[in-house]
Amino acid sequence: MRGIIKHFPGAKALDGVDLDIRAGEVHCLLGQNGAGKSTLIKVLSGAHQPTGGEILWKGEQVTIPTTMAALRLGIATMYQELDVVDGLTVAENVFLGHELSSGGVLHRATALERTRDLLRRLGHPEIPAQREVGRLPAAGKQIVSMARALSHEAQLIIMDEPSAVLDPEEVENLFRVVRALRDQGVAVVYISHRLEEIRRIGDRITVLKDGRTAATSLAVQDTPTRELIALMTGHEVISDFGGAAVGPISDQPLLEVDGLSLEGIFEPVSFDVRPGEVVGLAGLVGAGRSEILETIYGARRATTGEVRVKGKKLRRGSIADAVNHDVGLAPEERKSQGLLLDEPIYRNITLSSFARFARSGLLNERAERSAAREQAEALHLSPADVARNIRTLSGGNQQKAMLARWLVHGCEVLLLDEPTRGVDVGARAEIYGLVRELSRRGTAVLMVSSEIEEVLGLADRVLVVADGHVVHTGATKDIDEHQVLDLVMEGAHG
Amino acid sequence: NDPEAVETEDDAAAAAAEPAGDNAEPGDDVVIGFSGPAAGHGWIGAITEGAQNQGDEFDDVELRVSEGTDDVNQQISQIEQFINDDVDAIVVLPFDGAALTEVAIEAMNAGIPVVNVDREFSSPFAARTTILGDNYGMGVSAGTYICEQLGDQDDAVVAEIAGIDSLPLTQDRSQGFEDALSDCGMEVENRVAADFTVAGGESATANLLQAAPEIDAIWNHDDEQGVGVLAAIENAGRDEFFMIGGAGSANMMREIESGDSVVEATVVYPASQAADGVRLARLLAQERAMSDLVESDVPREIQLYAPVVMG
Amino acid sequence: MSEATATGSVPGADIPAQEELPHRDLSPVEEKAPKKVAGSNLSLGHSLGLVLALGALVALGVITGGDRFLSLANLMVILQQAAVIGVISIGVTFVITSGGIDLSVGSVMGLATVWATTLGTQAMATDIHWSIMFFTALAVGAAAGLLNGVIIAYGRVVPFIATLAMLVAARGFAELISGRQTQIITVQGFTSTFRGDLLGIPIIVWMFLIVALAGWFLLNRTTFGRRTIAVGGNPEAARLAGIKVKRHLVMIYTLAGLCAGIGAVMMLSRTTSGSSTHGYLYELDAIAAVVVGGTLLAGGRGTIFGTVLGVLVFAVLRNVFVQNNLDSSVQAVVTGAIIVGAVLLQQRFSSHSRT
Amino acid sequence: MSEATATGSVPGADIPAQEELPHRDLSPVEEKAPKKVAGSNLSLGHSLGLVLALGALVALGVITGGDRFLSLANLMVILQQAAVIGVISIGVTFVITSGGIDLSVGSVMGLATVWATTLGTQAMATDIHWSIMFFTALAVGAAAGLLNGVIIAYGRVVPFIATLAMLVAARGFAELISGRQTQIITVQGFTSTFRGDLLGIPIIVWMFLIVALAGWFLLNRTTFGRRTIAVGGNPEAARLAGIKVKRHLVMIYTLAGLCAGIGAVMMLSRTTSGSSTHGYLYELDAIAAVVVGGTLLAGGRGTIFGTVLGVLVFAVLRNVFVQNNLDSSVQAVVTGAIIVGAVLLQQRFSSHSRT
Ligand SMILES: Nc1ncnc2c1ncn2[C@@H]1O[C@H](COP(=O)(O)OP(=O)(O)OP(=O)(O)O)[C@@H](O)[C@H]1O
Ligand SMILES: Nc1ncnc2c1ncn2[C@@H]1O[C@H](COP(=O)(O)OP(=O)(O)OP(=O)(O)O)[C@@H](O)[C@H]1O
Numbered sequence A: 001m002r003g004i005i006k007h008f009p010g011a012k013a014l015d016g017v018d019l020d021i022r023a024g025e026v027h028c029l030l031g032q033n034g035a036g037k038s039t040l041i042k043v044l045s046g047a048h049q050p051t052g053g054e055i056l057w058k059g060e061q062v063t064i065p066t067t068m069a070a071l072r073l074g075i076a077t078m079y080q081e082l083d084v085v086d087g088l089t090v091a092e093n094v095f096l097g098h099e100l101s102s103g104g105v106l107h108r109a110t111a112l113e114r115t116r117d118l119l120r121r122l123g124h125p126e127i128p129a130q131r132e133v134g135r136l137p138a139a140g141k142q143i144v145s146m147a148r149a150l151s152h153e154a155q156l157i158i159m160d161e162p163s164a165v166l167d168p169e170e171v172e173n174l175f176r177v178v179r180a181l182r183d184q185g186v187a188v189v190y191i192s193h194r195l196e197e198i199r200r201i202g203d204r205i206t207v208l209k210d211g212r213t214a215a216t217s218l219a220v221q222d223t224p225t226r227e228l229i230a231l232m233t234g235h236e237v238i239s240d241f242g243g244a245a246v247g248p249i250s251d252q253p254l255l256e257v258d259g260l261s262l263e264g265i266f267e268p269v270s271f272d273v274r275p276g277e278v279v280g281l282a283g284l285v286g287a288g289r290s291e292i293l294e295t296i297y298g299a300r301r302a303t304t305g306e307v308r309v310k311g312k313k314l315r316r317g318s319i320a321d322a323v324n325h326d327v328g329l330a331p332e333e334r335k336s337q338g339l340l341l342d343e344p345i346y347r348n349i350t351l352s353s354f355a356r357f358a359r360s361g362l363l364n365e366r367a368e369r370s371a372a373r374e375q376a377e378a379l380h381l382s383p384a385d386v387a388r389n390i391r392t393l394s395g396g397n398q399q400k401a402m403l404a405r406w407l408v409h410g411c412e413v414l415l416l417d418e419p420t421r422g423v424d425v426g427a428r429a430e431i432y433g434l435v436r437e438l439s440r441r442g443t444a445v446l447m448v449s450s451e452i453e454e455v456l457g458l459a460d461r462v463l464v465v466a467d468g469h470v471v472h473t474g475a476t477k478d479i480d481e482h483q484v485l486d487l488v489m490e491g492a493h494g
Numbered sequence B: 001n002d003p004e005a006v007e008t009e010d011d012a013a014a015a016a017a018e019p020a021g022d023n024a025e026p027g028d029d030v031v032i033g034f035s036g037p038a039a040g041h042g043w044i045g046a047i048t049e050g051a052q053n054q055g056d057e058f059d060d061v062e063l064r065v066s067e068g069t070d071d072v073n074q075q076i077s078q079i080e081q082f083i084n085d086d087v088d089a090i091v092v093l094p095f096d097g098a099a100l101t102e103v104a105i106e107a108m109n110a111g112i113p114v115v116n117v118d119r120e121f122s123s124p125f126a127a128r129t130t131i132l133g134d135n136y137g138m139g140v141s142a143g144t145y146i147c148e149q150l151g152d153q154d155d156a157v158v159a160e161i162a163g164i165d166s167l168p169l170t171q172d173r174s175q176g177f178e179d180a181l182s183d184c185g186m187e188v189e190n191r192v193a194a195d196f197t198v199a200g201g202e203s204a205t206a207n208l209l210q211a212a213p214e215i216d217a218i219w220n221h222d223d224e225q226g227v228g229v230l231a232a233i234e235n236a237g238r239d240e241f242f243m244i245g246g247a248g249s250a251n252m253m254r255e256i257e258s259g260d261s262v263v264e265a266t267v268v269y270p271a272s273q274a275a276d277g278v279r280l281a282r283l284l285a286q287e288r289a290m291s292d293l294v295e296s297d298v299p300r301e302i303q304l305y306a307p308v309v310m311g
Numbered sequence C, D: 001m002s003e004a005t006a007t008g009s010v011p012g013a014d015i016p017a018q019e020e021l022p023h024r025d026l027s028p029v030e031e032k033a034p035k036k037v038a039g040s041n042l043s044l045g046h047s048l049g050l051v052l053a054l055g056a057l058v059a060l061g062v063i064t065g066g067d068r069f070l071s072l073a074n075l076m077v078i079l080q081q082a083a084v085i086g087v088i089s090i091g092v093t094f095v096i097t098s099g100g101i102d103l104s105v106g107s108v109m110g111l112a113t114v115w116a117t118t119l120g121t122q123a124m125a126t127d128i129h130w131s132i133m134f135f136t137a138l139a140v141g142a143a144a145g146l147l148n149g150v151i152i153a154y155g156r157v158v159p160f161i162a163t164l165a166m167l168v169a170a171r172g173f174a175e176l177i178s179g180r181q182t183q184i185i186t187v188q189g190f191t192s193t194f195r196g197d198l199l200g201i202p203i204i205v206w207m208f209l210i211v212a213l214a215g216w217f218l219l220n221r222t223t224f225g226r227r228t229i230a231v232g233g234n235p236e237a238a239r240l241a242g243i244k245v246k247r248h249l250v251m252i253y254t255l256a257g258l259c260a261g262i263g264a265v266m267m268l269s270r271t272t273s274g275s276s277t278h279g280y281l282y283e284l285d286a287i288a289a290v291v292v293g294g295t296l297l298a299g300g301r302g303t304i305f306g307t308v309l310g311v312l313v314f315a316v317l318r319n320v321f322v323q324n325n326l327d328s329s330v331q332a333v334v335t336g337a338i339i340v341g342a343v344l345l346q347q348r349f350s351s352h353s354r355t
C-alpha cells in the first residue's frame, strides 16, 4: 500500500500511509488511538474506499471496491467492532456472506461440520456450532470472528485488536493460531495496544501517527519498546502505573459488600474497599467479574447480600440509589453500555450529572459544557472540542470520556470495568495517573481487568475470581502474575 | 324491476297455502345472523343499533350480531360461520355488495334465506329479499330541491360535500345529484369528499369554504358528517348560502326546525333498514307471510323512499 | 504484498488442535439458559406463550361453542379467513426481520386485485385464460414491492415513509384504474380453479400452507433467509461480510410485494371481485400478527412459525367472538386486553428476554 | 516502573495539569466539516429540505390560487387544520425520540372527546362549568397514556403492541360510552371559549403554538428532554448513568396521552361534538408528520421544529388540493409522490446523513 489517503467528512483519517506486507510474516500495526489503524485496514479490506493512493497485490495494482473483492483476492479481516450477527448461529456467522449452499439452499450439515472443525482447531470445541451467537460472551464472539476469517482461503489475515476482549489464556491460544498461520505462509496483520504481545508474536512493525507512517517495517528484535512508544506518541512515556499505590487513607470502609450473590452467576462475595484504596478483580473471561461490579452498582438485582456505602445500605437493584450515594460505573462495553454515539461529547460526559447543572429542570448547557471541557482538557481528550459527536472519537478517547463522566459527577466509589481495553499506551498511562490521583483524594476504586499485570500494578489488594467464586483475597505485593494465573486456572478448570 | 318473476311466483304459491296472521305474534324460535360494516360512522352505528333493538324486541328471535368490519374477507368468514352454525336467516349489510355476492349465494344454496340491506348484491340469486335505500334518488331529491330554489340563477355556485368516494353509494348519490342539476342547467362547481365522520366533514368543509369564496347552495351527503360541516361553516362565519343535508339525523332535524342555521332541508335516508331486515328475516325464517300487504308474501325487493324534509 | 506463497487450502486446516490445555467453557451458562431446540425458529419454546394463548382461545371456543366450534367446517372458516392476511404476513415477516417495515402491503394487494380484474373484465373480454389474471396479480405486487425496495435501498428513504407513500399512492392508483367500481370477475376458469377443494381442504388454505412452508424454508434454510437476519441484526457486519445489503433489501421488499400479489389472488377468489377497497388496513393486521408472533420489530430475529400463530390467534379470536355474539364494542375492548395478555404470556415463556 | 510521571490530572486538585505533554492534534479538518449550529434541533440546516418542500407547495398554492390562497383567512384555515394533528404530533415526537411508538393517540383522543361530552351532556346536565370538560379531556388522555407507559415500561410489552392494544380498546370503550352516537356539546361556555379569537388568531391556533413552543422547550432545554434523547439513543447507557428509564418512559407516554387530551379539547371545539370516530387513523398522520419532519424512528434524535413543518406540509397539501378541486384518487397518488419527494429533498439538504 502506497500513499494511502482517506478523508472522512470532518476528519482526515489517513494522510499518506505506506504499508508493505510479506507472505509468511506477522506484521504489527502500531499507533495511538485514532492514528488511523482501523481505517487503513478497512481500506485494505474494501470496507472503505481510499481518497488517494494505490494498493499493490502481488506486485499488481488493484482496486478493492467491496469486501467481497478483498475476500476474493485472499484478504480476510477480523474487524475491531465485533462484526457478528447476534440472531444467527455460530456456524451461520462463520459462513455469512460465503454460505455453503447450492442453489441458495444451505448445506447445514457441512457447515456445522466445518465450523466444529475450525472451532476445534481454535481450541474451543465446547462452543456449540448451533448456538445463537447473541448468547455467547464477548470472548466467544471474538472466537467466532476468528473462525470466520479462517474459513476463507486467505493469504492475508488482518486482525484488528483481537486480544482486547481476551484474557491471558485466550491470548496464548490466539498466538498459537497466528503462529500456525504464519508457518503456512499466510501473512498476518496484527493490531494491538499491548506492546508485550507485539514483542512476542510480531516479525515486523509499522507505526502510524496522526494518519501518517511514522516508521515502517521495523524488525521487532531491533526496536526497543521505548523507541516504539516515542514513534507512536512523539515523546517518551514511561509506562508505569502512575507510581506506587496510595493505600487506604482511613480504616473506615467506604464500600462494604456483604454476602452478595447472583444466582447462577457468582457465589456470595464479601469484601470492603477503604477510601484511597484500589481493589482489583482478576480472573478469566466469563468468571463473573463484570457481574459482581454490576450487581454492586444495582444494574443487576442481587439474589442475596447487601452493599453499603459509608455505612448506608443501598437499595437492591436500584442504580439511581447507587448514583445518589456517589457510586459510579464505567461499563465494560463502551459503545453498547456507555455512550450516546450520536450526541456531542459534553452531553456524554454529563450524562449522569446534567440534572445537577439544571435549575428546576432547566438545563444549563453552558455550565455543562465548561465542566466537560475542563475534564476533557485535563484528560488530554483528543480532539478536545466537546461539541463534537462522540462517535468520531477513537476508542481510547471514548474511554476517557467515560471516566470524565464520573469525574464531573464526582464519586466516592468508582467501579471500573476493563478501563484500558483498547486504549493506547499514552492514554493508558494517563488513565493510570488518574486512578492514582483519585485515590489520593480518597476515592475507593474497584476495578476489573483481564491484564493481570495491570491489576497487580494498580491495585492495593486483589480478589481472584474463578467461575463465580472468589478463590483468593490478598495484598498485591504478596503475589505475582504466575501465582494469580495458577489460581485462576485452577479455579476455572478444577 | 324483477328478473326472477318465476321464482317469486313459486314462493308466492308456497306462501299462499299458509294463512297470513298477525306478524307480531310469536312464532317458532329462530336464530338470525347479522353482519354489517364497521360502525365507523353514525349511520352504520344507528343501523346496527336498530337491528339489535329489533332483535331484542322479539322473544322468538336470537340475533347474532358479528363484529362490524370493513374487510370483506372477514365479512365473508362471518357469513360462512353463520352457514356453519346453520342459522335460520341472515341479514347482511355488505361493505361491498359485489364482493359478498358469492358467499350469499352459498348461504341461499344452503337453504338459509338472506336479506340484503342497503348495498345491493350483484346477483339476484344472492338474496331472498332486498331492502334498498335510494341513493341515486337522494341525489336527485337534493338536486331537484336546489333547482327549485335557484331556478332563476344559472350562474349559481353549487358545492357538494360527499362521503367516502370509493363507496358505490356515494357514487350513486353524486350521480343523481349531477343528473338533477343538469336538468336545470347547473353543475357542481366545487366538490370535496369527506369520510362520513364529523372530523372529516369539518376538515373538508373548512378547506372547501376557502376555495370557494361565494357559494349559493351546498349539498352534504351525510348528516353525521354534517355536524362537522356546520361547525366549519359557523367557524368561517359564512351564511350566504343554504345547505341541504343527507340521511337525516336527529341533530340535523333540530337545526332545520330552529330555522336559524344554513340548513334548510335534508334528504331522508332511513336508518331503519336493518331493523326492517331483521323483521323480514324473522318472517322468512318462520316461513310466514306479510300480513300488511295484499300480496302477503314477503316481496323480492323493497326500495325505501328518500324524501326531502324541510323545516 | 510481493511474493505470496499461495496456500490452496483453508488456512485454518493445518492449525494443530491443542490437546494439552483443558478447554475452558466459553459457551453460555447452561443451567441458566432455558433448553432450546436447535434452529431457534423451529423451537416451540420460543413460541410457547403464544401456543398457550392459542390453546386458551380454542378452549374458550370449545366451552362456549362445543362441537360446532370444533367441526371441520368451522376450522376451515377460520383457516380461510386467516389465509389472506396470513400470506401477506409471511412477506411482512421478512421485511420486519430485515429491520424494515412495510405499510403498503394492503394497498398493493388492493391494486393487484383491481389490475387483474381490469385485465380480466375489460381489456380482453372474458375469454382470457385464468392464469393471465393470476400472473398479473403477482407481477403487480412484485413490481410495487420492487419500487418500494429501490426507493428504500437506493433512495435511502426510511422504510416507514417510503411504504407509507406507496400505501397512499397505490390506493389512489387502484381507484383511478377501477373508477372506484368493484369489478366482478368474469373469467370463468379463475373462480372455479381457486374456489375449489383439494382433499377436502380449500385451495386457499393450501396456498397459505404452501406459502408458510416456503417462507419458513426460505428464512431458515437458505442463504437468502440467513442474510435477511444478518441485514436486520447488524447491517454493518453484513456489509463487511460481503453481503450486498442494498440489493438484498430490494429483494426483500419485492418478496413482500409478491406475497401481497398472492394475497390478491386469494382475495379475488374469496370475493370474486377486485376493488380498490380490498386490503384496507391489512398492513396493520399483518404487522400486529408478525410482532405478536415474536419477530423483533427492530430486526435481526424473525419467526414464520410465530407469525402463523399470531395470524391464527386473531382469526380464532374473531370466530369465538361471533360464536358468542359479543357486542362489537366489547369485542374491541376485549381484543385489546387479549393482545397485551398474549404478549405477556409469550414473554413469560419465551427464552429470550428483551430490555 | 517506579517514578510517577503522573499524567492525567483532576481539576480542583492542587496538582496542575501537566503541560509538557504535547497534545495530539487530530482535530477535524475545519474546512471540510459542515457548519453546525449548536443544538442541532434548532438548526434550519437540518430541516432545510423540508422548508424547501413547504415553500414549493406554497408557491404552487399561490400560482393556482393567487391571493385567495395567501389570504389571512386561508392561512388560518390551514393552521386550524394543522392544529389538532399538530398537538398530537408533538406528543408523538417525544415518544418516537425515546425509541418507542404510539399508535393509540387517535383513539385516545376520540375517547377523551366522548368522555368529556358524556360528562358535559348527560351526567350533569348542561350547567357544569366548561373547565370541567376541559380537564376531563386532559385527564382521560393522560390516564390512557399512563396506562400505555406502565404496560410498556413495567410490563415490558413492546410499544407497538401495547399501544395497538390501546388503539383497539380505547375505540371500543368510546363506542360503549357513547352508544356510537355523536354527542353534541351543550355546555355553552365551552364552545364560546375555544372557538374565539385572540388578536385575530383563533384560540386553537394559539393552543398549537403554545404546545409546540412548550414541546420545543421541553425537548431542548430541560432535563426531561435530555433524558428522552438519552433513553432513545442508548437505553442501557442511560440506565447505567443513573437515569430511571422506566419511570421516564411512563412520563413520556403520559405526555403523549396528555397531548391527545389537548387535541381532544381542540377537536371538541372544532366539531362542537364528541364521537368515538374522532381521531380515526390520526396516529398514522401524526407518525408520518413526525418522521417526515426528521425525527429518527429508531430514537435518539427528535426535532419539534421538523414535526411542525411536517404537519404543515400535509395541511398545505390538502388545502392546495381542494383549491384545485382535485379528484381524491389523484390526490392520493400525488400525495404519495410528494411524501417521497419531500424526504429525498430533506435528505439532500440535511446536514446529517442516515444509513
Ligand atoms: N466514519 C468516520 N467518520 C469520521 N471520522 C472517522 C470515521 N472513522 C474514523 N474516523 C476518524 O479517523 C481517525 C482514525 O480512526 P481509526 O479508527 O482508524 O483509529 P485507530 O488507529 O484504529 O484507533 P483505535 O486504536 O482507537 O482503534 C480518528 O480520528 C477517527 O475519529
Ligand atoms: N444475562 C445472562 N444470562 C445468563 N448468563 C449470563 C448472562 N450474563 C452473563 N452471563 C454469563 O455469566 C458469566 C460471566 O460473565 P462475563 O463474561 O461478563 O464475566 P467477566 O468475568 O466479567 O468476564 P469479562 O472479562 O468478559 O468481562 C459468563 O459465563 C456469561 O456467559
Ligand SMILES: [Mg+2]
Pocket: A037, A038, A039, A080, A160
Ligand atoms: Mg481501531
Ligand SMILES: [Mg+2]
Pocket: A289, A290, A291, A332, A417
Ligand atoms: Mg466482564
